[in-house]
Amino acid sequence: MNSGVLLIHPADNVAIALRRLAAGTRIEAGGIAVTLATDIPCGHKFARVAIRAGEPVRKFGQPIGSAKENIAAGAWVHTQNVRTNLEGVLDYTFAPQPVAKLPAVAPCTFAGYARPNGEVGIRNELWIIPTVGCVNEVAQALARNLRAAGLPAGVDAVQAFSHPHGCSQLGTDHESTQQILAGLAMHPNAGAVLVIGLGCENNTMASFRALLPDADSGRYRFLSVQESPDEMAEGAKLLGELAAHAAQFQRTPQPLARLRVGLKCGGSDGFSGLTANPVVGAFSDRLVAAGGTTVLTEVPEMFGAEALFLNRCASRAVFDDCVAMINGFKEYFLRYNQVVYENPSPGNKEGGITTLEEKSLGCLQKGGTSEVVAVLPYGGRLAKTGLNFLTGPGNDIVSLTALAASGAHLVLFTTGRGTPLGGPVPTLKIASNSDLAARKTGWIDFDAGRVIGGLSLEAAAEELLDLVLVTASGRRTHNEANGFHEIAIFKDGVTL
Secondary structure, three states, X not given: OOOOEEOOOOOOOEEEEOOOEOOOOEEEEOOEEEXXXXXXOOOOEEEOOOEOOOOEEEEOOEEEEEEOXXXXXXXXXXXXXXXXXXXXXXXXXXXXXXXXXXXXXXXXXXXXXXXXXXXXXXXXXXXXXXXXXXXXXXXXXXXXXXXXXXXXXXXXXXEEOOOOOOOOOOHHHHHHHHHHHHHHHOOOOEEEEEEEEOOOOOOOHHHHHOOOOOOOOOOEEEEEHHHOOOHHHHHXXXXXXXXXXXXXXXXXXXXXXXXXXXXXXXXXXXXXXXOHHHHHHHHHHHHHHOOOEEEEOOHHHOOOOHHHOHHHEXXXXXXXXXXXXXXXXXXXXXXXXXXXXXXXXXXXHHXXXXXXXXXXXXXXXXXXXXXXXXXXXXXXXXXXXXXXXXXXXXXXXXXXXXXXXXXXXXXXXXXXXXXXXXXXXXXXXXXXXXXXXXXXXXXXXXXXXXXXXXXXXXXXXXXXXXXXXXXXXXXXXXXXXXXXXXXXXXXXXXXX
């Protein structure tokens, strides 16, 4: 009678269909038997008990909204009969709670590249970074030519990161572009970097160089194409010099504590908060316990679930930073006369996610149970080990770029509907359901849907840790094998 049904928390008044359930089916969830009034799609919710209009709808033991109308036991619970409880900015009280004991992790290493500045990379690539969108095609052509000629020995790949910014921006909007591009230029996965400018842009070569502490080292070369008689020939020459610099680095054993991992979700479904995100959260706890670093972003997908982390902040100062991050992003929405809750995409809803609160409660499980040690601004770089938060939107490409610019070596990207997207750093795709993993073998790197089939959360997290270690040691992710590397920069300002 319980087959195909999941009750997440005993306080929940909804249960989850683990497969499509037909109308008229008699189902038991948590000791309560109901007859389904309609078909329930896989991953969607049905009422275990009658829910009166205005009462909270509970999942994960938390309210995910309230009933728009009376909902009968056995009814499908979704957007047609549930409304969000979210509104504008809120006041919060710091009430720190004890943090759960983190799991013990056996000492382990990965094979990484030690850099002269003390950082460690997991790839030894040549990166070409345009200071302005006007030279995107020059950057791409140089990368194509080098690939066609054959990568130099010791170089894993050459990547050119196109973007439309770097000019016609003002104030903090312009500064954000510079900070993101500088964060990428300093990334330890790049053995060497060619910075290409036009020569007349706002993001001048001189101002950009000033953001790079080791700008005069052998790691960088700078090319202003308006000043070069033949930018293609000069660019090829500079890439040859950079390749020789990168070739000096060799993989050596590095402790797990040196690893920095970004946490991201996209194309979520009703299983994301049940399988993939909790598995990533359990991995995060293991990495933090070993002295490593994780970083979680997507601020709009924290709205409504703040209670999961606000009282896990390491100090009152970190709590205040978290509150400022949450309310600051809500104010950004309100400044443009937009509601703060219009986040679940059509695909999210089709997959079973009804409200932003429900999406957020699932999303934040990627952060595990450890304390929050720091909150970074957009464009900020990681400085503290442990679980960090990074200010940024939920948009997949923008988030991936910000995580890479913060210094994350790779990103764990959970998904219930699938995406081929790849960021500047290796992007491990983690499927929330086994059907997706079986259908999209060219996208998906890890099947977390097996948790529904009986694989324990702990075993899945250990498997994921093993995959992260071999990936950090050189095994290519599907996005790398497919050649998919993209960036996008958050824009919030005037275009001249």
